Amino acid sequence: MKELRIRRVGVLATATLCAAAIGATAVGASASSADKQDDVATITMELEGKNVFFDGPSSIDSGEELAIVNNTNPRQIGPHTFTLVEKSELPKSKQEMKDCAKFKTEFCVRILEAHKVDLKKGTVGKPSVDVGKTGWDKSFGKKGDSWVAETEGEEEDRVVSAKPGTKLFYFCLVHPEMQGKLKVTGDMSVAMQLSQVL
Numbered sequence: 001m002k003e004l005r006i007r008r009v010g011v012l013a014t015a016t017l018c019a020a021a022i023g024a025t026a027v028g029a030s031a032s033s034a035d036k037q038d039d040v041a042t043i044t045m046e047l048e049g050k051n052v053f054f055d056g057p058s059s060i061d062s063g064e065e066l067a068i069v070n071n072t073n074p075r076q077i078g079p080h081t082f083t084l085v086e087k088s089e090l091p092k093s094k095q096e097m098k099d100c101a102k103f104k105t106e107f108c109v110r111i112l113e114a115h116k117v118d119l120k121k122g123t124v125g126k127p128s129v130d131v132g133k134t135g136w137d138k139s140f141g142k143k144g145d146s147w148v149a150e151t152e153g154e155e156e157d158r159v160v161s162a163k164p165g166t167k168l169f170y171f172c173l174v175h176p177e178m179q180g181k182l183k184v185t186g187d188m189s190v191a192m193q194l195s196q197v198l
């Protein structure tokens with residue numbers, strides 16, 4: 001069991017602070033690539049001034065490795081999640097984001113539960129949740145792929161197992177204004193052949 005750096009009070013304070021800044025926050029991932037390693041696509045968690053956001057590519061090939069890297073200090077901004085989410089479930093309004101960060105919405109509580117978060121103890125029982133096929137493919141709904149970043153510099157690498165043509169939407173449960181979209185590209189016919197063989 002890993003210890004969360006920021007306890008409930010810290011998380012809520014952060015979330016409230018961020019909710020206040022939502023109006024001014026730039027949402028979404030830019031097309032720039034943070035080339036930490038040459039051939040691994042990377043989405044980073046960033047903090048600039050009061051803006052907290054994901055920075056990463058807008059598309060990726062199916063079967064490629066995708067790394068998520070936390071470039072922020074949890075003492076400043078709290079932990080993050082990188083959570084795949086169905087487009088319809090993304091919190092949109094300021095109020096929806098606030099309610100999600102305060103775990104008032106059933107959908108957001110589901111993600112919390114998937115990570116086996118104990119708010120009283122401030123612990124995350126299961127930082128890596130990988131359902132569906134191994135790798136990044138399954139969006140919440142009921143179950144989905146998600147990762148909790150608790151420390152600065154922490155990284156999670158998984159292959160993109162979603163089919164070409166899929167759009168993966170993602171957000172952070174702690175700061176729901178952190179959102180992004182990833183188009184999964186690649187040769188559909190190769191993917192079809194593969195799925196017949198496997």
Ligand SMILES: [Cu+2]
Nearest residue numbers: 080172174175
């Ligand atoms: Cu976050």
